[in-house]
Amino acid sequence: MTNDEQILAYIGQVQRDIVSRWSRPPSARNGMQAVLRVRLVPTGEVVDVGVEQSSGNEAFDRSALLAVERSARFQVPSDPNLFEKNFRSFTVLFRPEDLLL
Amino acid sequence: MKLLSVVGWVMGLMLALPAVAELQIEVTQGADDAVNIAVVPFGWLGRGELPEELHQVIASDLQLSGRFQALPVNQMLSLPSVSSDVYVRDWELLNTEYLVLGQIEESGADLSLRFELYDVFKGAVVFQQTIIGRDRDLRDMGHHVSDAVYEALTGVPGAFSTEILYITVVESENGRVFRLNVADADGHRVRTVLQSREPILSGSWAPDGDQIAYVSFERDARPAIYIHNIRTRKRQQVTNFKGLNSAPAFSPDGTKLAMVLSKDGNPEIYVLDLASQPRKLRRLTRHYGIDTEPSWSADGKSIIFTSNRGGQPQIYSMRLEDLEVERLTFEGDYNARAVLANRGDGLIMVHRLRGVFHIAYLDLNRGFLRVLTETSLDESPTIAPNDSLLIYATQVDGRGILAGVSIDGGVRFNLPATEGDVREPAWSPRKKKIFNPIVETDLKSADKME
Numbered sequence: 001m002t003n004d005e006q007i008l009a010y011i012g013q014v015q016r017d018i019v020s021r022w023s024r025p026p027s028a029r030n031g032m033q034a035v036l037r038v039r040l041v042p043t044g045e046v047v048d049v050g051v052e053q054s055s056g057n058e059a060f061d062r063s064a065l066l067a068v069e070r071s072a073r074f075q076v077p078s079d080p081n082l083f084e085k086n087f088r089s090f091t092v093l094f095r096p097e098d099l100l101l
Numbered sequence: 102m103k104l105l106s107v108v109g110w111v112m113g114l115m116l117a118l119p120a121v122a123e124l125q126i127e128v129t130q131g132a133d134d135a136v137n138i139a140v141v142p143f144g145w146l147g148r149g150e151l152p153e154e155l156h157q158v159i160a161s162d163l164q165l166s167g168r169f170q171a172l173p174v175n176q177m178l179s180l181p182s183v184s185s186d187v188y189v190r191d192w193e194l195l196n197t198e199y200l201v202l203g204q205i206e207e208s209g210a211d212l213s214l215r216f217e218l219y220d221v222f223k224g225a226v227v228f229q230q231t232i233i234g235r236d237r238d239l240r241d242m243g244h245h246v247s248d249a250v251y252e253a254l255t256g257v258p259g260a261f262s263t264e265i266l267y268i269t270v271v272e273s274e275n276g277r278v279f280r281l282n283v284a285d286a287d288g289h290r291v292r293t294v295l296q297s298r299e300p301i302l303s304g305s306w307a308p309d310g311d312q313i314a315y316v317s318f319e320r321d322a323r324p325a326i327y328i329h330n331i332r333t334r335k336r337q338q339v340t341n342f343k344g345l346n347s348a349p350a351f352s353p354d355g356t357k358l359a360m361v362l363s364k365d366g367n368p369e370i371y372v373l374d375l376a377s378q379p380r381k382l383r384r385l386t387r388h389y390g391i392d393t394e395p396s397w398s399a400d401g402k403s404i405i406f407t408s409n410r411g412g413q414p415q416i417y418s419m420r421l422e423d424l425e426v427e428r429l430t431f432e433g434d435y436n437a438r439a440v441l442a443n444r445g446d447g448l449i450m451v452h453r454l455r456g457v458f459h460i461a462y463l464d465l466n467r468g469f470l471r472v473l474t475e476t477s478l479d480e481s482p483t484i485a486p487n488d489s490l491l492i493y494a495t496q497v498d499g500r501g502i503l504a505g506v507s508i509d510g511g512v513r514f515n516l517p518a519t520e521g522d523v524r525e526p527a528w529s530p531r532k533k534k535i536f537n538p539i540v541e542t543d544l545k546s547a548d549k550m551e
Contacts, residue, residue: 007124014126022131026168026489026507027256035125059256066198067131069222090124097129100471100509101443101464 006077007086014074022067024096025059032057033095034064040087044076052091064094133511136254138163139172139192140201143214144182147207152236155214158243159201159250162261162287165505166251166490167512172197184219184226192221199227201250210235216246218253227253232536240290241534248532260485261286262532265492266294266304266313267503271521280521281315283331285533286485288503288517294331300324303525307351310531314339314349314358326360328375339373339380348394352401359385359395359404370395370406372421385419396440405429405448407437416450416463430463432470442484442491442508449473449482449491449508460493462508473510483528484508492516492526 001009035053040046049068051061076087140160145151160171174180178191182204192200203216217229230249234242241262248259265288269280281295281304295301299318306313311332316324320338324346329336340346344363351358356376361368365384368391374381386392390410397404404419416430416439430436435453442449442462452461452472460474460482476495484491490512492505497515501522505514 011124011126015128018126018128019130020132022128023133023136024131025255025257026509026511057256059254062254063131064128066222067128086124090126093125093127095127095129096131098131100511 003082006079007082010075010077010087014071017071017074018067018092021070022094023063024099025057025063027057028060028063028096028099029101030096030099032060033093034061036064036068036092036094037089038068038092039089040074040076042076042080042083044074044087046072046074055094060094064092067094068092135168135170136199137172137195137197138169138199138201138250139177139195139197141177141180141182141203142174143202143216144204146204147212151205151239153239153243155203155205155239155243155246156201158240158287159247162244162247162259163250165287165514166259166261167507167514168251168255184217184229187219189221189224197221199250199254201246203246212236212239212242214242214246216249218250230538232538234534234536238534240285242536244285244287245534245536257489258487260487260490260528262534263486264310264529264533265483265503265516266306266527266529267494268301268304268524269519269521270501270524278521281313282519286528288519291519292331294329303348305350305527306529308353308355308530310529310533312351312355313527314351316347316349326358328358339375350395350397352397353399354401357401359397361393361395367391368393370404370419372404385421385424394438398441399445405439405441407439416448429465430470432463436461436463438481440482440484443488447508449484451480451482460491460506462510471510473506473508474504475513476504479504481525483526485528486530492528494524494526 032055034055037050037052039048054061077083140156142156163169164171181187182202198221200219206213211233213233215231218227220227244261247261251259263286264283265286266283271278279297279301280293281301282291282293284291297319299322302316304313304315312328312330314328316326318324325338326340326346326349327336327338342362342364345368347361349358349360358373358375360371362371370385370392372383388410390408392406392408394407395404402421406417407414408417413434414437416436417426417428419426433452437451439448439450446466448463452459457477458479459472460479461470461472463470478496480494482491482493489508492503494501495504501524503516503523503526
């Protein structure tokens, strides 16, 4: 496995973790977007999460924050280089596409 | 599939821009589980016992909305009534995300309710409020708490303090009895506004939430439209035309009443100006087809109605300014009883799909139609003033009941059963009772000071 493939596998896992914990409020609409900044320690624990770009809907932002907070800990590469480059600090774009409205 | 394509997109980006691009993970789906909430029995500082268990009212409201899962009281490990007594671990063990805590204090004839919404995950109070009411207002106070909690957690105002108007038909040995009832949105506190041996139809609300209009056959078994103030119990007959007098609908400013009359031949839509003296009647439609079921646009400048002028019942809109008609529905061979929803971006209506009547949402901007209900023989949809829930009449085991569905189709529920057949629900546009919270210290700034 190349480094890129490894990273992609971890990214996929982070996505699945967040998707399974993201409960959107009834005010959420397709096309809304919020960007969160997530900071991890090398064990994968979330040490900080904040809104970098608000959706303009407080309940939507809160639901995104909660999804990351509830995840609490992500699986990250044990290789310190890969961790530092990609997972020490990254952003998550929340942009629903599967809502009915 | 979507996840894969996103991963693919991320891979493309990363291969194209190694080292430079900072990682951004894209999340386009969610699980949308109900939020776990515990409404802890409220503390009571007063004499005797309270006539209502407020926590039950609130838990049942939140549960009914489908967005929340309320923890049964017998599973709670502790029963704090103020946030300073919360032991977070008790609730983390139960996976509870939020707590509703409260304390009611008797002061003279008044009851003062102080309540808090507590975020277990953050270990912090989201907001707190104090409201004052009387014994008889207890359920209203409970609905106020439900509304406040719902709005804080969903971003949409709650509609638990509103009322529902509906018609019941009870068959007895002495014949049928029709009742026009008003109940709280949770189905409790039913009051009968009118009772008759002759049919009652088409109850609808004025925007003030005090007046209603309906059709009653009480005089000579012929239909006439009445306006009735349910608080003062004064009522007046507003039409007595030959033939049909049906489907009254108040304009958003309450000064006009749209209706269907057949006095000039076949059913046509008219608007009665309630403010003018004598009241002026304006005919809107002129067509040999049947025009019926008028409802108003939010700005009061257009009427939405059902017409079979194209051969089958479809929804049309008419601009009042120049009577210009536009057809709105094209999918299916039966669309009727439409009301505008989602800030005018969509229509809620009865739609026939493969011979079965369902409630459907039509997105007017994007043109797609979505069936919201799984029951059959669904009719008379009415939308909550918060634009996010609707109730409708349906048949279960051959009996008419009221059921609800969220406008995104995600949540479905049945309202508590009442006697007889239930028909034609209409959701009130206003809260029954409004409590103005006593201003307290701003918690957010208090947090910052710590």
